[in-house]
Amino acid sequence: MDLTYSDAHENFRQDLRAFLRDRLPEHISERVRLGQRLTKEDHEEWHAALQERNWFAGHWPKEYGGSGWDPVERHIFEEETARAHAPRVVPFGVAMLGPVLMKFGSAEQKAHWLPRLLSGEDWWCQGYSEPGAGSDLASLKTTAERDGDHYIVNGQKTWTTLAQYADHIFCLVRTSKEGKKQEGISFLLVDMNDPGIEVRPIVLIDGGAEVNEVWFKDVRVPVENLVGEENQGWTIAKYLLTHERTNIAGVGYCSEALANLKRIAGLEYQNGKPLLEDPLFAAEIARLEIDLMAMATTNLRVVSAAAEGNAPGVESSMLKVKGTQIRQELNDLTRLACGPYAMPFVSEALEPGSNVKAPGPDYAAAATPGYFNNRKLSIYGGSNEVQRQIIAKTKLGA
Amino acid sequence: MRFELTEERQMLQDGLRRMLADTVNLKEIVEGDAPWSQATWNALAEMGVIGALFTEDQGGFGGAGYDLMVVFEELGRAGAPEPLIESLIAGRLIAELGNAGQTAHVEEIIAGGTQLAFAHSEPGARFDLSRVATTARQDGKDWVLAGRKSVVVNAGAADYLVVSARTAGDIDVTDGLSLFLVPRNALDLLDYPLTGGGSAAELALQDVRLPGEALLGEAGHAFPQIELAVARGIAAQCAEALGMMERIRDLTADYLQSRTQFGQPLIKFQALAFRMADLLIEIEQVRSAAINIAGHLDADRTTREIHVSAAKELTCRVAKQVVEEAIQMHGGIGVTQEYDLGHFVQRLTMVHHRFGDALFHRARFAGLRAA
Numbered sequence: 070m071d072l073t074y075s076d077a078h079e080n081f082r083q084d085l086r087a088f089l090r091d092r093l094p095e096h097i098s099e100r101v102r103l104g105q106r107l108t109k110e111d112h113e114e115w116h117a118a119l120q121e122r123n124w125f126a127g128h129w130p131k132e133y134g135g136s137g138w139d140p141v142e143r144h145i146f147e148e149e150t151a152r153a154h155a156p157r158v159v160p161f162g163v164a165m166l167g168p169v170l171m172k173f174g175s176a177e178q179k180a181h182w183l184p185r186l187l188s189g190e191d192w193w194c195q196g197y198s199e200p201g202a203g204s205d206l207a208s209l210k211t212t213a214e215r216d217g218d219h220y221i222v223n224g225q226k227t228w229t230t231l232a233q234y235a236d237h238i239f240c241l242v243r244t245s246k247e248g249k250k251q252e253g254i255s256f257l258l259v260d261m262n263d264p265g266i267e268v269r270p271i272v273l274i275d276g277g278a279e280v281n282e283v284w285f286k287d288v289r290v291p292v293e294n295l296v297g298e299e300n301q302g303w304t305i306a307k308y309l310l311t312h313e314r315t316n317i318a319g320v321g322y323c324s325e326a327l328a329n330l331k332r333i334a335g336l337e338y339q340n341g342k343p344l345l346e347d348p349l350f351a352a353e354i355a356r357l358e359i360d361l362m363a364m365a366t367t368n369l370r371v372v373s374a375a376a377e378g379n380a381p382g383v384e385s386s387m388l389k390v391k392g393t394q395i396r397q398e399l400n401d402l403t404r405l406a407c408g409p410y411a412m413p414f415v416s417e418a419l420e421p422g423s424n425v426k427a428p429g430p431d432y433a434a435a436a437t438p439g440y441f442n443n444r445k446l447s448i449y450g451g452s453n454e455v456q457r458q459i460i461a462k463t464k465l466g467a
Numbered sequence: 468m469r470f471e472l473t474e475e476r477q478m479l480q481d482g483l484r485r486m487l488a489d490t491v492n493l494k495e496i497v498e499g500d501a502p503w504s505q506a507t508w509n510a511l512a513e514m515g516v517i518g519a520l521f522t523e524d525q526g527g528f529g530g531a532g533y534d535l536m537v538v539f540e541e542l543g544r545a546g547a548p549e550p551l552i553e554s555l556i557a558g559r560l561i562a563e564l565g566n567a568g569q570t571a572h573v574e575e576i577i578a579g580g581t582q583l584a585f586a587h588s589e590p591g592a593r594f595d596l597s598r599v600a601t602t603a604r605q606d607g608k609d610w611v612l613a614g615r616k617s618v619v620v621n622a623g624a625a626d627y628l629v630v631s632a633r634t635a636g637d638i639d640v641t642d643g644l645s646l647f648l649v650p651r652n653a654l655d656l657l658d659y660p661l662t663g664g665g666s667a668a669e670l671a672l673q674d675v676r677l678p679g680e681a682l683l684g685e686a687g688h689a690f691p692q693i694e695l696a697v698a699r700g701i702a703a704q705c706a707e708a709l710g711m712m713e714r715i716r717d718l719t720a721d722y723l724q725s726r727t728q729f730g731q732p733l734i735k736f737q738a739l740a741f742r743m744a745d746l747l748i749e750i751e752q753v754r755s756a757a758i759n760i761a762g763h764l765d766a767d768r769t770t771r772e773i774h775v776s777a778a779k780e781l782t783c784r785v786a787k788q789v790v791e792e793a794i795q796m797h798g799g800i801g802v803t804q805e806y807d808l809g810h811f812v813q814r815l816t817m818v819h820h821r822f823g824d825a826l827f828h829r830a831r832f833a834g835l836r837a838a
Contacts (some may be wrong), residue, residue, distance in 0.1 A: 203798050205728035228799045272804040274813050280799070339593050339827070341639055349826045401787065404816075405824050408593045409618040412820045414662040414813075428659060428669050429590070429617070437662055437816070444794045444802055452798065454738060 072366075074141070082145050089153040092118045098154040100421075102329075104435025106277060107156055108421045109192070109234040115156050116189050126163035126187060133171065133179075134187045140375040143316075144368070151321030159231065162186045162193040166239050169256070169309050173297040182258070196226040196240035196259070196283060197306070204455050206241070207251045207303065211285060213242035220244075220257060220295070222265075222288040228449070232268050232281035236261050241302050254302035258294040265289075275438035276416025310451065317385050317450070318368045318392035323361050326399040330354060333406045333432050344406055357398055364391050383463040386456040393446040393453060404440040407433040470758070472537065479519060480537045486510055487545035496548060497810050502624065502666035503549045511549060512579020520555045525562040526573050532702055532761030539703040540757075543710025546810050548664025550582065550621040552707075556700045557583035557629040561648060564684030564692060569648050572627065584625035585700075586616040586649075586670055587693060594823040596693055597641045601672060603632035608679040610647065612672045620821070622668035623658035625651050630672075631693060634686050641690040646683040653677065663814030691768070698775045701822050702764055705757040705782045711815045712750045712789045718808050719743065719793045722800075733796070742792055749785045756781045769835060776823075776832035783825035786818050 074082070097111050119125040122136075128143045129135025138146070150157075158164065167186055170179055185191040202209040211224025222242060232238065238259050245253030261268070265288040270278035297305050331354065334345040344350050371384045404411045410429030417425040418434045427434035447453040461467035472480060490507045511517065519534045521527025535555065542551060558576045561569055561583075575581040592598040601614025612632050622628060628649050636643025653675055656668040684692060723734040723743060733739055760778035763771050790812045794801035801808050819825070 198799075203728065208728070273802050274804055274809040275802075337593065338591050340595050341598070347826075347830075349830050353826065397791075405819060405826070407820075408824075409588055409820050412618055412661050412667065412817055414660045428657065440816075441802060441813070444791070445799070447795055448798050453795075454736075457738070 072369075074145075078141055078145060081142055082149060085146060085149045086153075088122060088124075089149060089155060092121070093153055093155050094118075097156060101154040101156055103431055104439050105419045106279075106421060111421070112156060112159055112234075113189055116158065119158070120187060120189075125158065125189075126167060129163070129167060129187075130171075133167075133183050140372045144320075144372045147316045148321040148324070151319075151325045154325070159192075161195050161230070161235075161239075162191065165195060165309050166193050169239075169296065169305055172308060173256070173301075173305050177293070178296065191237050192231075192235045193237045193239060194229050194232045194235035194261075194283075196229060196238045198228045199225060200227055204452050206306070207254065209241055209243060209254065211240065211242050213244050213255060213257055213290070215244075215292070216289075218292050219289045220292060222257070222259065222285045222290055224285050226283040226285075227271075227280075229268075229281045229283045230279055232261075232283050233270060233278075238283060239296075241306055244299050244302075251303040253300055254306070255299050256296040256302040256305040257290055258296060259285075259288065259290050263288050263290070273442065275442040276414065277419070277438070277442065279442075311380070311385070318364060318388035319396055319446075320361075320365045320368050320392070323364070323392065323396050323399060326396060326403065327354075327358060327361060329432070330399055330403045330406060333403060336430065336432075337406050337408060350402075350406070353402055357395060357402070360391075360395050364388070364395060367391070383460055386451075386459045386463075389450065389456050390447075390453050390460075396446060397440075397443055400440045400443045404436045407436040411437045472533070476533060476537050479516075479534075480541060482514060483516060483538065483541040484544065486514060487541055487547055491545045491547050493546055493807055493810055496546070496664050497804050502621075502660055503547075503664060507547060508549050508579060511551065512577075517551065517554055517558075517579055518577045520551070521558065521562060521573070521577055525559075526577055530559075532764035535699065535703050535764075536706040536757055536761040539706035540710040543707035543712075544714050546664075546711065546714065546807075546814060548814070550584075550624065550665060552700055552703050553583045553585060553621045553625070555703055556696045557585045557627075559699060560585075560629050560646060560683065560692060560696050561627075564646065564689075565648070566680060568680055569683060572648075581627065582621065582625045584619050584622040584628045584651075585696070586619045586622065586628045586630040587697075588617055588619070590615055590617045592617075594827050595639070596697060597644070597690060598639050599631055599633050599644055600638050601630075601632045603634050603645055603647065605634075606676070610677045610679065610681060612647065612649075612675040612677065614672050616670035616672070618667045618821075619656075619670055620661070620665060620667045622651070622654075622656050622670065623666050627651065628654065628670075629683060630670075631689065632672075636687075643687050644689040644693065645686045646689045646692070647677055647681045648683045649675070649677060649681060661817065663810065663817050694768075694772070697822055698760075698764060698771055701775050701779050702757070702760045704818055704822065705753070705760060705778045708782045708786055708815060708818045709750070709753050709757050711811050712753060712785065715789055715793045715808065715811050715815065716746060716750060718811070719746075719796055722797055739796055742796070746789055746792055749788060753782050753785050769838070773832065773835050776828040776835060779823055780825050780828040780832060783819050783823075783828070786815050787825075790816055 116125050127136040127138045131137045170182055199209050213220035213222045238261055240257050240259055241254050242257050243253050244255040265286040267284040269282045271280045272278045335343050337344040339347050371381050375381055410433035413427050415427035417423045418427040490510050518527040519529040519538050522530035562573045572581055603610050603612045630647045630649050633643050634645045655671050658668045660666050724732055726733050756778040760774045763774040800806050803809055
């Protein structure tokens with residue numbers, strides 16, 4: 070038993086901290102710190118800065134242009150970037166599609182798409198959920214019918230995050246209605262500029278519109294954009310999901326949310342004393358911090374096992390449930406800490422380029438929107454109910 | 468012992484529920500620019516609903532805790548953001564403390580022609596009712612007010628504001644507080660929308676000069692009246708929250724019964740059904756807490772305030788559970804602006820942020836019990 074990091078890992082952390090100090094633009098980190106929304110250009114600027122060190126997709130093997138990080142290095146990256154208020158690396162391209170192409174893509178597909186992922190030339194989004202297929206993803210109905218050298222795609226995807234910035238979408242589509250519903254699904258790459266695609270924003274109760282509906286009407290997709298075999302899509306989807314579940318615990322984000330909460334609670338006063346010294350409020354913070362300290366070690370146990378080559382299984386489901394619970398509770402307390410100034414609804418104040426200011430202290434503007442927005446954590450990536458079912462089935466034979 | 472409504476209150480409830488179902492336009496509330504609907508306000512006034520918040524002596528036809536409960540429960544069920552709670556809080560202060568010139572406004576308040584706001588809370592005061600830094604000093608016959616008021620609900624639409632200020636004492640003592648009735652056009656304000664509907668404003672009082680007769684009640688002794696006014700506000704908030712919770716419960720139950728995944732309606736999954744059953748239990752708790760405070764608004768101060776903090780603590784605690792469970796059981800659709808639930812979870816969440824959250828009132832309750 071040894072809780073310390075190796076020298077090599079500590080050196081990586083110091084190198085990363087120095088890089089974040091020098092190369093993370095303040096106009097971006099300040100927006101992230103205050104919970105404000107980012108432009109596509111902000112994301113691209115940050116991705117390009119990371120790529121100077123081959124860190125945009127640091128977990129990719131070196132042969133593909135990554136840094137070949139082990140799971141511990143990837144964990145350190147996530148921890149330090151959250152702490153420095155760096156934007157989250159948009160995951161759909163480098164974290165999701167990249168590993169899928171490496172494992173299932175043809176030589177041509179790898180040669181064509183992977184460099185464009187790294188350079189930022191292509192921006193991808195994820196076409197999975199549909200109005201009738203949420204937790205029951207395999208019941209999806211968007212169809213792709215073969216017509217000579219093309220598939221004709223018809224249907225609708227929903228909750229498509231940042232589709233408004235994307236020029237490509239990877240989709241699960243139904244290519245067969247025979248057999249079990251999981252057996253007729255294929256994994257298809259689609260150009261968002263193709264005729265017949267329409268993107269409609271979904272406005273959420275935080276006032277933002279980060280998710281979209283994507284409609285497909287007779288969209289013609291070349292057959293060479295099929296990844297893997299026809300009807301092999303479910304296997305690919307499950308593989309991708311294991312990648313979606315890395316950093317699922319969000320320890321870095323939780324630590325940052327805790328630090329932010331403590332800072333606010335030190336500035337807000339109740340009955341003439343900082344809220345941080347209010348026994349009831351302090352006890353709520355303590356409860357979450359105690360939970361987080363234990364979860365951070367659970368996370369390291371899983372990361373460490375992964376570094377030895379053991380693929381995380383049911384543990385990632387456990388981390389997802391616990392991690393999202395902690396983060397959502399931190400968001401809830403942060404909103405409560407802001408008191409009456411959590412009431413104003415001034416969504417414009419969070420938008421890029423806006424000079425509208427919300428009333429009250431600067432940290433209050435994003436408190437309620439952040440609370441509402443992060444309700445998604447327990448819904449997406451396999452809802453917490455689905456995770457519990459996986460835990461019960463795997464561990465308990467339920 | 469009787470838990471049925473009187474015939475009059477039953478009629479009020481039935482009529483109000485029907486009228487609000489016909490009148491309230493959630494799409495307009497969510498997407499429109501207006502903080503609330505003048506048409507709904509007019510319909511409320513026409514039905515005499517504002518009158519139900521005042522006693523017969525004051526020119527109304529109710530004013531008891533149970534009258535408030537009927538009115539605000541229905542406003543909550545409809546998701547209506549019209550500022551009736553301001554008419555209750557500030558209007559009753561005017562009716563009870565006002566001089567002849569001030570009480571002359573009550574008729575028009577009840578008729579719906581005069582809008583009100585209660586400017587008490589200040590930056591840094593949070594939920595502490597005695598923490599007032601704004602000062603009022605006498606200058607000849609005039610009063611001069613200086614200070615800041617924060618998140619003053621409905622200030623932008625108000626014709627008159629009841630403004631608190633300190634005429635004596637240190638910042639956090641209950642003695643030395645006074646109230647003033649101030650026309651809005653005497654004030655500088657910065658208006659903004661609120662989460663879940665309605666609006667509020669920041670007030671900068673820079674030596675605002677008022678005539679002597681603007682004083683509302685006795686100088687220096689307003690704290691008991693402020694506390695009573697807020698007690699009524701909290702009783703109304705709890706009833707409104709109850710109405711919202713029941714509407715959220717209905718929306719969520721409908722969704723679980725109609726949404727199919729894995730070949731069956733979601734309600735057939737015991738993991739969800741049991742959580743829904745828990746919500747039903749907790750919402751009954753809120754109804755009882757709302758009855759408790761409604762039934763003790765006229766009790767002695769300690770009894771009343773124990774019920775105020777008990778009802779608010781429980782309402783906030785359950786509000787969090789109802790909001791978070793309703794969203795989770797709906798999935799993504801639960802946080803969209805387009806679907807009705809979005810408005811109700813926004814509005815219900817705000818119950819924590821005015822007049823005290825669960826932690827504040829849990830501590831306050833313990834203090835009142837220990838005293």
